[in-house]
Amino acid sequence: MTMKRKLALAGALMATVACQTKAPVANEVVAMPVAKLPAAPQDSGWSAASEHTAKLLPQDLVDPRLMKASTAEVRVRAVASGSEIAFRLEWTDPVVNDLPGPGRFLDGCAIQIPRVREANPPDPQMGQAAKPVDIAFWRADWQASVNGREDSIRALYPNAAVDHYPFEAKSIEPGSAVAKEMAARYAPAQAVGNRRVGPRVSPVEDMVAEGPGTLSPGPGGSRGKGERTDGGWSVMIVRKMPEGLAPRQRTQIAFAVWEGSKEETGARKMRTGWIPLSVKESK
Amino acid sequence: MARVYNWQLGREMSYWYPESRPQRQFAAVFDTNKCIACQTCTLACKTTWTSGRGQEYMLWNNVESKPYGFYPLAWDLKLLDMLDGGKWNGSRYEGQTVFESAPAGERVLGWRPESEDYAYPNCGEDDCAGQVDGGASMAMPHMNWFYYLARICNHCSYPACLASCPRGSIYKRPEDGIVLVDQGRCRGYQECVKGCPYKKVFFNPMTGTSEKCIACFPKIEQGIQPQCFVNCIGKIRMAGWISKPQDARPENPIDYLVHIKKVALPLFPQFGLEPNVYYIPPVHVPTAFTRQMFGPGVDDAIKTYRNAKNDPDLAGLLCLFGSSEMVMPRWRRQGDTVTGLDEKGNALVRVPMNEPVHVRPAYDKLYQIARTNCP
Ligand code: SF4
Ligand code: SF4
Numbered sequence: 001m002t003m004k005r006k007l008a009l010a011g012a013l014m015a016t017v018a019c020q021t022k023a024p025v026a027n028e029v030v031a032m033p034v035a036k037l038p039a040a041p042q043d044s045g046w047s048a049a050s051e052h053t054a055k056l057l058p059q060d061l062v063d064p065r066l067m068k069a070s071t072a073e074v075r076v077r078a079v080a081s082g083s084e085i086a087f088r089l090e091w092t093d094p095v096v097n098d099l100p101g102p103g104r105f106l107d108g109c110a111i112q113i114p115r116v117r118e119a120n121p122p123d124p125q126m127g128q129a130a131k132p133v134d135i136a137f138w139r140a141d142w143q144a145s146v147n148g149r150e151d152s153i154r155a156l157y158p159n160a161a162v163d164h165y166p167f168e169a170k171s172i173e174p175g176s177a178v179a180k181e182m183a184a185r186y187a188p189a190q191a192v193g194n195r196r197v198g199p200r201v202s203p204v205e206d207m208v209a210e211g212p213g214t215l216s217p218g219p220g221g222s223r224g225k226g227e228r229t230d231g232g233w234s235v236m237i238v239r240k241m242p243e244g245l246a247p248r249q250r251t252q253i254a255f256a257v258w259e260g261s262k263e264e265t266g267a268r269k270m271r272t273g274w275i276p277l278s279v280k281e282s283k
Numbered sequence: 284m285a286r287v288y289n290w291q292l293g294r295e296m297s298y299w300y301p302e303s304r305p306q307r308q309f310a311a312v313f314d315t316n317k318c319i320a321c322q323t324c325t326l327a328c329k330t331t332w333t334s335g336r337g338q339e340y341m342l343w344n345n346v347e348s349k350p351y352g353f354y355p356l357a358w359d360l361k362l363l364d365m366l367d368g369g370k371w372n373g374s375r376y377e378g379q380t381v382f383e384s385a386p387a388g389e390r391v392l393g394w395r396p397e398s399e400d401y402a403y404p405n406c407g408e409d410d411c412a413g414q415v416d417g418g419a420s421m422a423m424p425h426m427n428w429f430y431y432l433a434r435i436c437n438h439c440s441y442p443a444c445l446a447s448c449p450r451g452s453i454y455k456r457p458e459d460g461i462v463l464v465d466q467g468r469c470r471g472y473q474e475c476v477k478g479c480p481y482k483k484v485f486f487n488p489m490t491g492t493s494e495k496c497i498a499c500f501p502k503i504e505q506g507i508q509p510q511c512f513v514n515c516i517g518k519i520r521m522a523g524w525i526s527k528p529q530d531a532r533p534e535n536p537i538d539y540l541v542h543i544k545k546v547a548l549p550l551f552p553q554f555g556l557e558p559n560v561y562y563i564p565p566v567h568v569p570t571a572f573t574r575q576m577f578g579p580g581v582d583d584a585i586k587t588y589r590n591a592k593n594d595p596d597l598a599g600l601l602c603l604f605g606s607s608e609m610v611m612p613r614w615r616r617q618g619d620t621v622t623g624l625d626e627k628g629n630a631l632v633r634v635p636m637n638e639p640v641h642v643r644p645a646y647d648k649l650y651q652i653a654r655t656n657c658p
Contacts, residue, residue: 064449064474065388100488102340102476103397153339156488157398166334186335188466189490196471196491213450215470263395266472267449 028052028276029087029253031078037086038079041227041234046088049077054255056270061125062212066268070259074109074272080279085245086238087111089255093232097260098140099156105260108139109235112254113277115208117244121252124273126209133254135207135215136222136237140260143203143226151199204237212267247281284382287441290528291552291578292376297383298555299390299446308460309438309498310525310537310559311512312547314604316566316588317519318431320346320408324511324520328435331510332497337489340401343496344511346433350425350572351407354434355400358482359551363575365392369553371579380555381443381480391447391478425572430565433519435511436483436496437550437558438462444495447478460559461498469493480554506610506625518605524612525559534613536600536623537561544597546587548577563588599636607632 029052038045054074058066075090089109097107114121115132122131145151153160167182168174184190190197195205195217203226208218226235242251252274258264286295287302328344345354353359362381363369369378381392407429419426438455442462445453452468453475455461464475464484469492475484476493484495499509507513508522523537531542540547540561547561564573564581566589573581591598599616603623609631611623616636623632646653 060388062449063388063390064447067388100471100486100491101398102401102473102486102488103395104488105473151489153336153489160339162339164334165336166330183335186333186338187487187490188494189469189487189492192467194467194469194490194492196469198489198491215450266470266474 028278029076029078031080031085031277031279033280033282034079034081037081037084037238038088038236040225041088041090041236042229045079046077049079049088052076052275054272054275056255056257056272059125059256059267059269059271062267064267066264066270068262069270070262070264071257071270074255074257076255078277080241083241084238085241085279086236087253088234088236089257090229090234091232091257093259095261096140096228098144100141101156105263105265106139106141106258107233107260108137108258109233109237110135110137110256111237111239112256113239113242114252115243117242117249117251121274123211124252124254125271126212126215128211130210132208132210134218134239134242135209136224136239137205137207138203138224138226138235138237139205139258140226140233142200142205145198145200146203206239241279242277245277245279247279250276250278253277289380289441289555289557291549291557292380292555293374294376296380296441296555298441299382304440304527305455305457305460307458307524308440308526308559309503309522310541310561311435311520311522312537312540312561312563312604313433314519314563314601315430315432316563317517317604318346318433319517320348320431321516322346323514323516324433327510327514328496331499333494335487335489337487338485338494340398341485341487341494342404343483343485344433344435345404346431347405348408348429349432349568349576350429352405352432354404355396355482356403356406357400358396358480359576361394362392362480362551362554365394366553368575371553374579376553376555378553380553381478382441382446382555389447390449390474391443393443393447393477393480395473395477396482425569428568430568432562433511434481434483434550435509435560436462436498437481437556437560438496438498439559440557441555443478443480443554443556444475444484447474448472449474456500459498459500459503461500461503462495463497463500464493464495466490466492466494480551480556481558503610507608508610512605513608515605521604522610524610525561534615534624536603536611536614539596539600539614544587545580546584546597548580548584551576552578595636602634602636603632606634 032049058069077088079086112133112135122128127133149155167179172179204222204224206218206220206222207215209215222239224237245251254272256269256271258269284297285301287298289296324344333341384392452465471491473486484493486493512520512522525537528542531538533539547563549558564577566585570581599621602621612626613624619636621634622630
């Protein structure tokens with residue numbers, strides 16, 4: 001085979017690969033301006049955006065670490081409209097893990113963006129002191145709860161037998177202030193306002209961090225929706241446009257994916273480093 | 284990792300944080316020989332603290348029939364296996380602790396119980412333990428003995444739960460050494476559940492946080508013993524404060540039993556946490572078993588306990604168990620009377636070592652009547 005023919009063949013192969021991809025592949029996350037943000041992860045509106053495939057690495061820098069790589073990559077698209085930016089994260093995960101419990105862990109994903117857009121961004125591992133990162137975190141169990149799963153132990157363990165909760169005694173009026181106060185006594189996390197406590201109103205939680213172990217509730221407003229695809233998850237997260245991000249400007253974004261069936265939780269996750277994020281100019 | 288001193292191992296060991304002892308350390312002594320497995324303690328705790336949604340399976344206090352009862356299933360066997368049993372050289376531990384044997388990427392050597400592991404809170408409790416004339420139908424490593432092991436959180440000096448939390452959501456109170464999960468800060472990663480070798484932190488799926496025994500701190504703050512202590516039918520428990528061995532004071536009941544008489548021993552000291560619930564070992568169990576569970580002091584402890592009838596101080600102090608709702612930081616014996624005292628030396632309770640005995644003849648000559656044995 002002549003060199004010319006070899007090159008021609010290679011070119012044809014590349015063309016076939018490109019044809020198979022629904023949208024052009026980008027080496028950075030580029031948000032397409034749209035008139036209206038898609039309402040769901042599978043809306044046709046997402047096809048306008050290019051797809052970035054981000055390779056995931058195990059979090060193996062701080063203990064406890066993830067010692068074995070799991071989810072290989074996450075496919076990301078982004079669209080922007082007015083003061084909001086939306087991301088769609090898709091990854092392969094054949095097993096649904098959306099039931100919390102002892103020894104059970106949840107599927108989830110997150111996006112992380114530096115609070116301040118600057119040339120020297122914070123550490124991609126959860127930011128660093130005085131250089132906060134904003135995180136929007138989606139989890140499969142919260143989605144199930146928002147989708148209508150009952151906030152009860154029987155929804156998690158269908159065969160659970162419960163004799164009695166004191167706050168449901170016959171002498172106590174259901175839903176009354178007394179019943180609520182009594183139930184809170186047995187749910188200290190609820191009593192102190194921990195946002196982990198159900199029932200959820202949103203599948204997405206806003207967090208802020210200034211380094212590993214510092215994650216705390218962040219200024220809110222993010223929303224989202226996750227759906228099962230054939231053999232994986234498709235999750236949309238909408239947040240406010242990062243401060244100062246406009247066409248011809250750049251910031252950074254990082255992604256993380258948790259695979260519940262691999263006992264991934266907290267620091268045990270698959271993650272990326274910083275990836276450039278920009279917004280395309282409207283035509 | 285820092286180097287810290289663990290007196291239960293007779294040596295220094297590695298720990299995630301430097302040594303920082305509380306002003307005083309909550310501690311307890313349980314006499315396994317007196318427990319009747321009535322589970323009143325379990326229920327006292329359950330109704331007080333864990334009757335909520337997501338707490339259904341939780342027993343902050345549990346009582347298991349050893350050798351085959353566990354909660355969660357095989358909690359101790361799994362870790363002993365991982366630690367290869369652990370090796371003592373006299374009173375010095377030469378094996379590895381859960382901190383020293385932490386694999387790469389972990390803060391602590393641990394394992395995660397699954398939901399099902401909590402579903403048999405005392406398997407083996409009804410096993411036959413006596414003579415079977417026809418012989419047993421199967422051979423087991425431990426044939427016909429058992430005893431009851433009551434367990435709460437050990438409020439360890441080197442808590443593995445605290446060391447394994449990457450968020451620092453678990454803290455040890457400087458005023459009393461009680462170990463608590465900050466319910467506002469916890470994000471339910473279950474690292475503590477994996478790390479605690481005693482499996483005394485529990486994940487609550489409804490609150491999304493981990494919860495554990497709080498040593499009834501609102502009671503302790505008022506000088507009152509926790510619920511599982513004051514409700515104990517067998518009067519097997521005494522709560523108090525433990526000193527470091529070199530600071531032991533004989534007038535402190537816990538110091539006396541643990542440091543001076545050495546009759547009460549820690550549970551699995553080889554794990555390396557310096558647990559603060561101490562057990563008087565069962566006297567009837569093969570010591571090959573109890574040595575593994577309570578360390579090398581078992582044979583001496585049993586000898587001392589068996590000799591209590593000739594040791595009025597020890598016998599007297601054992602009479603104070605379950606005699607008062609109050610924590611008794613001090614005690615004294617005078618003749619036949621044992622007194623539990625507060626810090627200032629005021630008497631909280633007085634207990635006679637021998638109750639007066641009245642013998643009433645079955646036939647009352649005076650009234651010419653036969654007495655029946657009704658109370
Ligand atoms: S027994 Fe377990 S939960 Fe309690 S302090 Fe020790 S390590 Fe923590
Ligand atoms: S209440 Fe006392 S005697 Fe009864 S099971 Fe509990 S520790 Fe044992």
